Amino acid sequence: MTGPDDEHAEVAAAAAALRDARFVAVLTGAGVSAESGVPTFRDALTGLWATFDPRELATPAAFARNPKRVWDWYAERRAQLARVEPNAAHRALVDIERQVPRFLLATQNVDGLHARAGSRALVELHGNLARVRCSACARKASRWDAPTDAAPPRCAACGAYLRPDVVWFDELLPAGALAAAEDAARSCDLMLVAGTSAEVYPAAGLPAAARAAGALVVEINVHETPLTPHVDVALRGPAGALLPALVRAAWPAAVR
Numbered sequence: 075m076t077g078p079d080d081e082h083a084e085v086a087a088a089a090a091a092l093r094d095a096r097f098v099a100v101l102t103g104a105g106v107s108a109e110s111g112v113p114t115f116r117d118a119l120t121g122l123w124a125t126f127d128p129r130e131l132a133t134p135a136a137f138a139r140n141p142k143r144v145w146d147w148y149a150e151r152r153a154q155l156a157r158v159e160p161n162a163a164h165r166a167l168v169d170i171e172r173q174v175p176r177f178l179l180a181t182q183n184v185d186g187l188h189a190r191a192g193s194r195a196l197v198e199l200h201g202n203l204a205r206v207r208c209s210a211c212a213r214k215a216s217r218w219d220a221p222t223d224a225a226p227p228r229c230a231a232c233g234a235y236l237r238p239d240v241v242w243f244d245e246l247l248p249a250g251a252l253a254a255a256e257d258a259a260r261s262c263d264l265m266l267v268a269g270t271s272a273e274v275y276p277a278a279g280l281p282a283a284a285r286a287a288g289a290l291v292v293e294i295n296v297h298e299t300p301l302t303p304h305v306d307v308a309l310r311g312p313a314g315a316l317l318p319a320l321v322r323a324a325w326p327a328a329v330r
């Protein structure tokens with residue numbers, strides 16, 4: 075059992091490591107946006123994959139079978155993003171970026187909230203829901219016609235269906251983003267892993283790579299994950315409280 079004093083000690087230990095770190099890498103997942111009102115994927119009752127089958131919505135095969143259903147589902151999620159704002163967790167990561175000499179934030183989130191909060195050194199490992207590209211020629215589309223009743227809008231260049239510029243299951247991650255995240259994992263001295271179930275690879279392998287290269291790994295999550303036994307410090311609680319608490323403890327004079 076751990077009590078409030080132990081939790082305080084854990085935050086203090088992580089904050090001391092953060093203050094001393096030369097290169098901080100961060101891996102985030104859907105839990106970091108949960109307090110903004112964006113649903114996670116795997117939380118038992120509220121996660122998207124509790125209600126929807128990812129094989130019907132988040133694979134190239136699903137898009138080939140029923141492109142309109144897949145388009146509509148992502149269009150609805152894109153519309154939801156217009157109604158949410160970054161939260162204290164996103165903002166604390168901006169504060170950390172400002173305080174440390176080197177920093178990289180690798181996110182699995184496609185909601186764009188880290189960029190909206192002001193994160194600069196940012197790679198989006200699973201793409202971005204706000205972007206749309208051609209499913210055949212990969213050309214990015216900045217505007218598109220309304221879908222018909224039966225089909226998604228089409229690419230202005232080649233006529234194939236447009237699709238969200240996110241990574242689906244059975245697809246590769248953007249090579250540059252993954253390489254940057256892997257480099258950071260190998261070179262950082264501290265990795266924060268916040269709000270991810272650590273179940274989807276290759277992103278879920280980044281903390282182990284960081285630890286193998288000698289970094290201290292700190293997990294922030296409301297629940298235990300498969301990663302928890304393998305981290306140096308596990309902070310249990312909401313990212314919107316714990317990340318600001320870390321910043322306050324690490325740099326008391328610099329709190330906004």
Ligand code: OAD
Binds near residue numbers: 102103106108183
């Ligand atoms: P998951 O839904 O799998 O995991 C969310 C994690 O956040 C869980 O471990 C929760 O316990 C935790 N959590 C929830 N609320 C939290 C809070 N307020 N503070 C801290 N932690 C909280 O989401 P991801 O790990 O991001 O991929 O999922 C990885 C990938 O699987 C996603 O990028 C998506 C999905 O399929 C694609 O769409 C390609």
